[in-house]
Amino acid sequence: MPLPDNLSKECKLGKLEAEWIGLILNEGNLLAGLANSDVIFWLYKPNGQFISVEHIRPQGVFTLFHRDFVGKTCPETWAGALKKAYSSCKMIDLVESTDYGPVKIVVTPVKMNYLGREKKIVPFVVTSHGVISDFNQSIQYVYTECAQELFGMLTRGDFPRSDFPIGSHFGLPRPNDGLIRLNQDGDVIHASPKAVSVFKTLGILNEIEGENLSKLVLSLVEDNFKTDEALPLVVSGRADWISEIQVSGANVVFRSVPIRDGNRRNGAIVLCRDVTAQRFQHTQLMTRDATIREIHHRIKNSLQTVASILRLQSRRSDSEIVRAEFADAVRRILGVSEVHDALSRDLSENLNFDDFFPKLVKLIISLAELDKNGIDLRIKGRFGFLDSKYAVPLMLVLTELVANAVEHGFSGTHDQLVIYGQRTDDAMHVLVSDNGVGIDLSRLGKGLGTRIVNSIVDAEFSGRISWHRNPYTSDIPEVSDLLPARGTTVTLSIPFGQLTRSTI
Numbered sequence: 001m002p003l004p005d006n007l008s009k010e011c012k013l014g015k016l017e018a019e020w021i022g023l024i025l026n027e028g029n030l031l032a033g034l035a036n037s038d039v040i041f042w043l044y045k046p047n048g049q050f051i052s053v054e055h056i057r058p059q060g061v062f063t064l065f066h067r068d069f070v071g072k073t074c075p076e077t078w079a080g081a082l083k084k085a086y087s088s089c090k091m092i093d094l095v096e097s098t099d100y101g102p103v104k105i106v107v108t109p110v111k112m113n114y115l116g117r118e119k120k121i122v123p124f125v126v127t128s129h130g131v132i133s134d135f136n137q138s139i140q141y142v143y144t145e146c147a148q149e150l151f152g153m154l155t156r157g158d159f160p161r162s163d164f165p166i167g168s169h170f171g172l173p174r175p176n177d178g179l180i181r182l183n184q185d186g187d188v189i190h191a192s193p194k195a196v197s198v199f200k201t202l203g204i205l206n207e208i209e210g211e212n213l214s215k216l217v218l219s220l221v222e223d224n225f226k227t228d229e230a231l232p233l234v235v236s237g238r239a240d241w242i243s244e245i246q247v248s249g250a251n252v253v254f255r256s257v258p259i260r261d262g263n264r265r266n267g268a269i270v271l272c273r274d275v276t277a278q279r280f281q282h283t284q285l286m287t288r289d290a291t292i293r294e295i296h297h298r299i300k301n302s303l304q305t306v307a308s309i310l311r312l313q314s315r316r317s318d319s320e321i322v323r324a325e326f327a328d329a330v331r332r333i334l335g336v337s338e339v340h341d342a343l344s345r346d347l348s349e350n351l352n353f354d355d356f357f358p359k360l361v362k363l364i365i366s367l368a369e370l371d372k373n374g375i376d377l378r379i380k381g382r383f384g385f386l387d388s389k390y391a392v393p394l395m396l397v398l399t400e401l402v403a404n405a406v407e408h409g410f411s412g413t414h415d416q417l418v419i420y421g422q423r424t425d426d427a428m429h430v431l432v433s434d435n436g437v438g439i440d441l442s443r444l445g446k447g448l449g450t451r452i453v454n455s456i457v458d459a460e461f462s463g464r465i466s467w468h469r470n471p472y473t474s475d476i477p478e479v480s481d482l483l484p485a486r487g488t489t490v491t492l493s494i495p496f497g498q499l500t501r502s503t504i
Helices: 005-010 015-026 028-035 076-088 138-156 193-201 213-220 231-235 276-315 320-344 353-367 388-409 448-459
Strands: 038-044 050-056 092-098 101-112 120-131 179-182 188-191 242-247 250-261 264-274 350-352 375-381 385-387 415-423 427-434 464-469 488-495
Touching: 015 028, 015 038, 015 050, 015 101, 015 120, 028 038, 028 050, 028 120, 028 138, 038 076, 050 076, 076 092, 076 101, 076 120, 101 138, 120 138, 138 179, 138 188, 138 250, 138 264, 179 193, 188 193, 193 250, 193 264, 213 231, 213 242, 231 242, 231 250, 250 276, 276 320, 320 350, 320 353, 320 388, 350 353, 350 388, 353 375, 353 388, 353 415, 385 388, 388 415, 388 427, 388 448, 388 488, 448 464
Parallel strands: 375 415
Antiparallel strands: 038 050, 038 120, 092 101, 101 120, 179 188, 179 264, 242 250, 250 264, 350 385, 415 427, 427 488, 464 488
């Protein structure tokens, strides 16, 4: 979680300091989950005030604050303790009376140890706020002890690790998913009930406390050649890393957090999470995506086969009119084929029209058997991403507009084609303009191409399309200077009621 740039500049933080604070913010859920407390992160400003940059609430227990502190300055009742902890670089505990009973506040200053550089204090303080309870259950004591270890490591600059791939792994475990505390030898000295349940899914039915975790886990995967190389380091508590195993159809993710005091290791916290259901859903989605891509690929191949057959059929005719009709049909089919080809190469169902459309225009020009180097082609603006169900009909519309300009409008000398796309908050606007002979407005709508365009724009998009003879004056300043003095300009508007905002 990166620190906002404006706060970094206001507090005069260096790049490394800002990145180190970002690493700590990424560990907020871990700290709050272990401490079973609200954890608030404070940045020290040059004016002597502390401002909250993040507030993480605990999982599984109630929060002490109905409104978070993000963007607010530290209350006066806490400010003195925060300043003292920051100036002395020592943790401070205080107790505050609230409606929920006495609340323990732990104030933790932060020392930076980024990329092996010399440790130094940073203008950043972490506070945890938890209700003091007489109910001292052993499991809660272990969680609290683990939290204290991590807060102490924050003060010494031993936590977090700058090379930990936070957020980059599937199913990152949280404290409530299952917690195991290891000693220096890697033996289990405590396992939470959920951790025991996780191991039962792996086939370990006996008690795991007192066992060596590394030997226990590695015995499950000794015949598995696909075992993650980092697994031995993770389950022995020697590396702050993550690893996943699959045993008997069950998937479990482990994360290890070694407890360090300088160069001395005092055991480790190992979190575990059963991600079998999530992994199954992920696999199903991947299979679905692969199936959809394969369908698009087969549609593309089928359409190209149809186009080839039409070309062969066209060559058997002596009529130029028939050949022209076949050529138009081939162009339309190949245009649709190009869309499916683009969708078959992408994991999402959205098509980046800004990348795809220039390639389509060049295809249309090549199919028209014109010298593409002799056409001054200008594609400006932004089309953005389109859902596949809208990409195909829009492609057909634009194909007809471009093809009409290329095949019927140009005179063959100094040909110019301008295409502009614009996305606004409520619509997409497209403009196609050429410097050809100009359209005969009295015959507009009698050709098959214009009927196809009108039908799609009205039925598929509920949009508007208009034809104009140049010179045409556009409301868009950057387009006006590009429009030719003669020829035809076509404007198209599609409301976002048809093109969903998620594809912007």
